[in-house]
Amino acid sequence: xxxxxxxxxxxxxxxxxxxxxxxxxxxxxxxxxxxxxxxxxxxxxxxxxxxxxxxxxxxxxxxxxxxxxxxxxxxxxxxxxxxxxxxxxxxxxxxxxxxxxxxxxxxxxxxxxxxxxxxxxxxxxxxxxxxxxxxxxxxxxxxxxxxxxxxxxxxxxxxxxxxxxxxxxxxxxxxxxxxxxxxxxxxxxxxxxxxxxxxxxxxxxxxxxxxxxxxxxxxxxxxxxxxxxxxxxxxxxxxxxxxxxxxxxxxxxxxxxxxxxxxxxxxxxxxxxxxxxxxxxxxxxxxxxxxxxxxxxxxxxxxxxxxxxxxxxxxxxxxxxxxxxxxxxxxxxxxxxxxxxxxxxxxxxxxxxxxxxxxxxxxxxxxxxxxxxxxxxxxxxxxxxxxxxxxxxxxxxxxxxxxxxxxxxxxxxxxxxxxxxxxxxxxxxxxxxxxxxxxxxxxxxxxxxxxxxxxxxxxxxxxxxxxxxxxxxxxxxxxxxxxxxxxxxxxxxxxxxxxxxxxxxxxxxxxxxxxxxxxxxxxxxxxxxxxxxxxxxxxxxxxxxxxxxxxxxxxxxxxxxxxxxxxxxxxxxxxxxxxxxxxxxxxxxxxxxxxxxxxxxxxxxxxxxxxxxxxxxxxxxxxxxxxxxxxxxxxxxxxxxxxxxxxxxxxxxxx
Amino acid sequence: xxxxxxxxxxxxxxxxxxxxxxxxxxxxxxxxxxxxxxxxxxxxxxxxxxxxxxxxxxxxxxxxxxxxxxxxxxxxxxxxxxxxxxxxxxxxxxxxxxxxxxxxxxxxxxxxxxxxxxxxxxxxxxxxxxxxxxxxxxxxxxxxxxxxxxxxxxxxxxxxxxxxxxxxxxxxxxxxxxxxxxxxxxxxxxxxxxxxxxxxxxxxxxxxxxxxxxxxxxxxxxxxxxxxxxxxxxxxxxxxxxxxxxxxxxxxxxxxxxxxxxxxxxxxxxxxxxxxxxxxxxxxxxxxxxxxxxxxxxxxxxxxxxxxxxxxxxx
Numbered sequence: 001x002x003x004x005x006x007x008x009x010x011x012x013x014x015x016x017x018x019x020x021x022x023x024x025x026x027x028x029x030x031x032x033x034x035x036x037x038x039x040x041x042x043x044x045x046x047x048x049x050x051x052x053x054x055x056x057x058x059x060x061x062x063x064x065x066x067x068x069x070x071x072x073x074x075x076x077x078x079x080x081x082x083x084x085x086x087x088x089x090x091x092x093x094x095x096x097x098x099x100x101x102x103x104x105x106x107x108x109x110x111x112x113x114x115x116x117x118x119x120x121x122x123x124x125x126x127x128x129x130x131x132x133x134x135x136x137x138x139x140x141x142x143x144x145x146x147x148x149x150x151x152x153x154x155x156x157x158x159x160x161x162x163x164x165x166x167x168x169x170x171x172x173x174x175x176x177x178x179x180x181x182x183x184x185x186x187x188x189x190x191x192x193x194x195x196x197x198x199x200x201x202x203x204x205x206x207x208x209x210x211x212x213x214x215x216x217x218x219x220x221x222x223x224x225x226x227x228x229x230x231x232x233x234x235x236x237x238x239x240x241x242x243x244x245x246x247x248x249x250x251x252x253x254x255x256x257x258x259x260x261x262x263x264x265x266x267x268x269x270x271x272x273x274x275x276x277x278x279x280x281x282x283x284x285x286x287x288x289x290x291x292x293x294x295x296x297x298x299x300x301x302x303x304x305x306x307x308x309x310x311x312x313x314x315x316x317x318x319x320x321x322x323x324x325x326x327x328x329x330x331x332x333x334x335x336x337x338x339x340x341x342x343x344x345x346x347x348x349x350x351x352x353x354x355x356x357x358x359x360x361x362x363x364x365x366x367x368x369x370x371x372x373x374x375x376x377x378x379x380x381x382x383x384x385x386x387x388x389x390x391x392x393x394x395x396x397x398x399x400x401x402x403x404x405x406x407x408x409x410x411x412x413x414x415x416x417x418x419x420x421x422x423x424x425x426x427x428x429x430x431x432x433x434x435x436x437x438x439x440x441x442x443x444x445x446x447x448x449x450x451x452x453x454x455x456x457x458x459x460x461x462x463x464x465x466x467x468x469x470x471x472x473x474x475x476x477x478x479x480x481x482x483x484x485x486x487x488x489x490x491x492x493x494x495x496x497x498x499x500x501x502x503x504x505x506x507x508x509x510x511x512x513x514x515x516x517x518x519x520x521x522x523x524x525x526x527x528x529x530x531x532x533x534x535x536x537x538x539x540x541x542x543x544x545x546x547x548x549x550x551x552x553x554x555x556x557x558x559x560x561x562x563x564x565x566x567x568x569x570x571x572x573x574x575x576x577x578x579x580x581x582x583x584x585x586x587x588x589x590x591x592x593x594x595x596x597x598x599x600x601x602x603x604x605x606x607x608x609x610x611x612x613x614x615x616x617x618x619x620x621x622x623x624x625x626x627x628x629x630x631x632x633x634x635x636x637x638x639x640x641x642x643x644x645x646x647x648x649x650x651x652x653x654x655x
Numbered sequence: 656x657x658x659x660x661x662x663x664x665x666x667x668x669x670x671x672x673x674x675x676x677x678x679x680x681x682x683x684x685x686x687x688x689x690x691x692x693x694x695x696x697x698x699x700x701x702x703x704x705x706x707x708x709x710x711x712x713x714x715x716x717x718x719x720x721x722x723x724x725x726x727x728x729x730x731x732x733x734x735x736x737x738x739x740x741x742x743x744x745x746x747x748x749x750x751x752x753x754x755x756x757x758x759x760x761x762x763x764x765x766x767x768x769x770x771x772x773x774x775x776x777x778x779x780x781x782x783x784x785x786x787x788x789x790x791x792x793x794x795x796x797x798x799x800x801x802x803x804x805x806x807x808x809x810x811x812x813x814x815x816x817x818x819x820x821x822x823x824x825x826x827x828x829x830x831x832x833x834x835x836x837x838x839x840x841x842x843x844x845x846x847x848x849x850x851x852x853x854x855x856x857x858x859x860x861x862x863x864x865x866x867x868x869x870x871x872x873x874x875x876x877x878x879x880x881x882x883x884x885x886x887x888x889x890x891x892x893x894x895x896x897x898x899x900x901x902x903x904x905x906x907x908x909x910x911x912x913x914x915x916x917x918x919x920x921x922x923x924x925x926x927x928x929x930x931x932x933x934x935x936x937x938x939x940x941x942x943x944x945x946x947x948x949x950x951x952x953x954x955x956x957x958x959x960x961x962x963x964x965x966x967x968x969x970x
Contacts, residue, residue: 136673141950143909144927144943145677151931151939152684228798232913235800236928255804255917259812269801277796284792301779301865304880386871419877426875431868435967436890446876481966497876 033285039278047095055088059243067261078263080253086267089245094271096246100161101227105219107165108226112172113215117207119173120180121199131177134170142167146229150238157230157246160239164229172218179214180207213290220283224276231272247272302388305414306341306381308407310396332359332400333505333537334383334422339397341375341382344390348609352378354561355397360505365531365538367552367569369545369584373605375561376541380509383539384418401505420450423498427510429490433482439466439493440478446500465496469526488519495526502534509541524550546588549573554641557581560605560616563635567642577644580617615647623648659962663955674947675727678940679720685936723940732941737933742941746923750945752822753922755834756914757907759842764849764907765900769893771850772857777884779862787854794851799910803844803917810840820919841918845910849903856899860892867891894965901957905950 062083070078070086077086119130137145149163183189184207192206233239234248235255242249247268254264341353353375360366368376381387383399384406399406401422406414418424426432434442443462444455453461459478466474469492482490491511498506508527512520528551531538540552548555548569555572557565557580565578576582603620606612612619614629621628628647635645690706691698707713711722726733732742771787778784811819818837823829864870865888873887874880912924919925923942930938 132673136670136677139670139674139951139954140677140943140947141905141909143906143912144946144950145681147912147927147931148678148681148939148943149684151927151934151936152681153686154934155931224796228796231798232800235798235913236916238928238931251798251801251804258804258808262808265801265804269798269804272798272801273796276798277793280792280796301776301862302870304874304883381871384875386875388866388871415877415879417877418875424872424875426868426872428868432872434869434873434887434891436894436965437887445873445878445882449877449879483967497872500876 030285030288032281033288036278036281036283036285039274040282043094043275043278044098046091047098050091050095053091055091056085058084058088058092058245060084067257067264070263070267077267078261080250080264081257081261086263089250090247090267090271093245093247093250093268094275096157096240096244097227097231097248097272097275100157100230100246101223104161104165104168104226104230105223107161108168108222109172109215109219111165112169112218113176113211115169115173116176116178117180117203117211120177121184121203121207123181123184127177130173134173137167138170138174140167143229143232146233147238150233155238155241157234157240157244160230160233163233164226168222168226171222172215175214175218176211179211183207183210217283217287217290220279220286224279224283227279228272228276247275300390302390305385305411306387306389307393308385309393310407331362333362333402334539335359335400336379336383337398337400339379339382339399340395341378341387341392342395343392350607350609351561351611352392352608353382354608354611356558356561356563357397358556358563358566360537360539362504362537363531363535364554365540365552367548367555368539368541368558369543369548369555370558371543371584371605373608374558375608376543376558377509379558380424380507380539380541383507384422384424385414386418386424416450419446419498419503420501421503422505422507423501423503425491425494425498425506425508425511428514429487429494430482430514433490433493435482438479438481439485443478443493443497443500446497450501461500462496465500466493468499468530469493469496471496487515488522491515491519491523492526495523495530499530499534503536505537505539507539507541510543511540512547513542513544520547527551543584544588545573545585557584560611561608562616562645564617564645565643566635567638567640571640571642575642577638577642577649578617578646579621579623579650582650615645623650660959663958667951667955670951671948674951675724675944676720678943678947679723682936682940683716683719727941727944732944733937735930735935735938737930737935737938742937745926745938746941746945749921749923749926750949752920753908753911753915753924753946754949755822756838756841756845756920756922757904757911759838760845760849760907760911761900761904763842764846764853764903767846768850768853768900769857769896771854772896773861773884773889773892775854775858776861776865788858791851791854794847795855797847799844799848800913800917802847803840803914806840806844807918820917822921841914841920844917845907845914848910849907852903852906853896853900857892857896860895861888864888864891890964894961897957897961897964901954904953904957908946908950 062079064083065075065079066081066083068075068079068083070076072078075085075087077090079085080089115130115134119127140148145167146160146163149166150159153159153162189202189206192202197205230239231246231248231251234246235252237249237252240246240249245253250268251265251272254261254266254268258265336359337357339353339356340351343350343352356375356379358366358368368379370376378387378392382394383401385394387394394407397407401417406417409417433439437445440459440462443465444458447453447458447461448455451458463474463478466477471477471489471492477485477489482493485493491514494511498508506527511527512523515523524547527538530536538551540548542548552569555565555567555569556563557572557578559580565572565576565581572581573585576585606616606619612629614631615621615624615633618624618628625648633645633647635643636649637643638649690703690710690712694702694706711719714722723733730743732746734740735742735745738745771791775784775787775791807819810817817839818824820837822834822837824833824837861884865884869891870883870887873883878887911920911922912928914920915922915924916928923946927939927942929935930942
C-alpha cells in the first residue's frame, strides 16, 4: 500500500458509513454554497410572484417621465428612455431570463443525456457514430455555433434558446456517456438483462438512476453559462425582440445610453451577474457534495513534512513494553521509540501507528512485516516525515537518527537527511518516478540536491549509478523515460536513486512487491550485494516472509499498528511465538510441497479507528479467550532478543 | 515528431470537412425562400427565379454543398450582398483584427490563469487561496459584455485613461502604442472568463498532482519545496491544462463576438453580428468556417505542445 490515506480508508471499510453526514448537511455546511442557494431562491421566488406584485405594466410608456434616476418617487429603480418603470421591467426580464436559461438547460440535459446513455450502453458502432458527431459539434468555438444557428433560424428568443441548448448538448453527451460506459457491464445490469428486461426498461430503471448525479452536476455547472449566453445573444440583438425583454436585451438597449443613464445598463447587467454567481456558488457546492473524491478533504495538499503534534501524547496506556532494543547487538543507526501516527478523516481518528519501537543497527537489515493496513508503510514514511499531511499527523514518539531526534529538526535539516544519509526505495516505481523527466535527469536531481556538482558531472555519476545497479547500456538508458523501462529496470533506477548519495540507511518500502518472481530475486540479490559492499543498513518493509528469510537479520511483525513479535529472523521463522506470525509464515508457499494448503488468514484486521480494548488479533485467533480481550497486552521479552505481544504465546512444540 | 505533426495535419482534413457539412446543414435550416428573403415580398416571380438560379437554389442539397465547397477551396466564398463585395476580401480584412484581440487575450488568460491556479494550490485554504478563489468565481460569473461596458465607462469616459473604442485613433493614430492602448480594455475583458477557467483547472490539477507518489519521491530525495512545486508538480499539471487552454481558445474566439460589439473592434465577430441581422448568409457561412478552422488549427498546436512536454503521448 503506497498511499497511507488510502490505507487508513481501507481499514475503515468494515464500519458503517454512519459518520458521513448527509448530502444536504454537507451542502449546508458550505457557507458559500448556502449563500448562493439563498440568493438564487430569493430571485426565483420574486420571479415567480412577479405577476401578483403591485408593479406598473413593464411595457407602459410614459414619455414625460423618461430616464428618471433610481430612487425617484414611484419608480424605485428609475425609468428607461421610454419612461417605462425599470423595477417592473427588471423583474419581468429576470423571469424571462430564468425561464429561458432553465428551459435551455433541461433541453440540453434531456437530449444530451439521451445521446450519452444510448452511446455508452450500446457501444460499438452506435457509440462511434454518435460520438464522432458530438466531436464534430465540439470542434466549433462554442458561441460561434450558436450564432450560426440563430443566423439560420432568424433572431428571436426561442431561436436563441434552441441555439444555446444545442451547443450545450455535447457537454452532457460526453459526461453521461463516460459514466454509462462504466456501469453498462456491471453485474446488476447483466442481471437485469438476463431477467429478460428490454433495453428501454434497463436504460430507464437501471442506468438512468445511476447516472442521475452526473446529470445534476453537469446541469448545475452549465445552467449558469446558458443564462449568460442567452442574455449575450439578446444583448447582441439576436435574442428577445421588442417589446419582449429579457435581462440581455435590457442591457443591450441600456448600452446606447450608457453615458447619460448608467442605471439602464448597470442594473440589468448586475442582475445577470448576481444570478449567474449564485448559480455557480450553488453548483460548486453540489459538485463538491456529489463528487466523492472531494469528500473528507482527500484533495488537500500534503505538506513537505508531516505535521508533528506530540502535545497530546499519552504513553502506552497501562502496559509497559519490554525494551525494544533488545539485543540488536550492534550500535543502532536508527532507533524508533513509541512512534504514533494518526490520520484524521472527518470525525474519525485512525491510529495507523500506535506506539512502535524498534532499532536498526549498523550494516543490519531489519524486516518490518505485516498485512496491508498493518501500519508498516506508514511507520516507514513517518521516519522522515513523509506521511501525507493532511490527513496524517505524528502524535508521539521519537525517531533517533545517529543520536538526534528527527522530529525536533527544522525542515531544512530533515531535507538534508532525506536522500542524503537516509534514502527511500518505494514499491511501485512506475508511480513513484516522475513520468515527464528522464531517469538520468531524476538521478541528477537527487545527486545535486546534496552535492554542489555541475550538471555534467552529476550526469556522469548518474550513468555510473545505473551501471552499478546492473542496467545494460546505462549511457543510453539514462535518456529513457520511466514508461520506456520494464518494471525490474524501473526498480533498479529507484535503487540507484536511493544510492545516489551513499546513504547509511536505506528504507525500502515493499521494493519487490510489484515485480514478478524472477525479477524479485534479482533485485533482492542486488540489494544484498550493495549492503555487503557498502555497509549500508536497511529497513525492509514487506508482507512476504519468503523475502524476509532471504535478506533480513532481524524481523519485527506488525499488526493493527503495533509490533506483535520481534526477534532474529531465525527465531521468528523457526519458533514463531505469536499466532499471527505463525499464520503469516504459513502463507508462504514452499517449494516441493505442492499439495500443501496456502492458508489465508481468515477474517480482516480490525479498523484502526475502532480498536478493541484487548489484543487486536483476538477476533481471528483460535487460542484467544476472555483474558485476551480484557485489556492491552504488553510486549513480553522471551529472552535472547525475542519478544512477543501475546498472553498465550506458542511454545516450540506448537510451531 | 515530424511524423506526429504530419499525422495530425492529415487527421485535420476530415474534421474540417465535417465542419463545412455542419455549417451547410445549419444554413439549410433557413425557413422560407432565401431568394425571396433577399429580394423582399414585392419581387416579381421572374426575378426570384433568376436569383434562385444564380444562387444555385434550384439544385439538390448535395450538389449545392458540393458547389459551395469546391468554390471555397478555390478561394471563392461567394459575394456578400449587403456589402456588395467578395466575402473572402471582407473576412481577410477583419480576420487580423480578431486574431490580434483573441491572441492577446489568450496569452493573458494563459499566464494569469496558470499563475493564479498555482498560487491558489500552493496556499491552499490560506487567505491568498480564498481571495483568489472568490475573484476567480466572480470572473467566471460576470457577463463579459457588461464588464466591458462598465470598464469603458470608468476608464475611458470618466477617467479618460484609455480610448473608448475602436482599434486605432481616427486622427494621428495607427502606430503600435496606439494599437496597444486600444487593445487594453477589450483584451482584458475577453480574457476574464478564460482566466477563471484555467485558474480553477490549474489549481485542482496542482492539488491532484501534489498527492502523487512521484511528488513524495521528489521530497524523499531531499529536494527543496520550491523545486518540488515549480518543477515536478507544475510540469505534470501543465500537461493536463494545455488541452483546456486549447478549448479556451474557442471560448475566446467566440467571446470576441461580444467584446468586438461592445468596443467597436473591427473584427470578424462584429461582422458576423451585422451579417446575421441583415441575413447575409454567405458572409455568415464564410466567417463561421474561417473562425472554426482557425480554432481547429489552434487545437492542433496545443496537441503538438502537449506532445512535446509529455513523452508518454503516443506518436
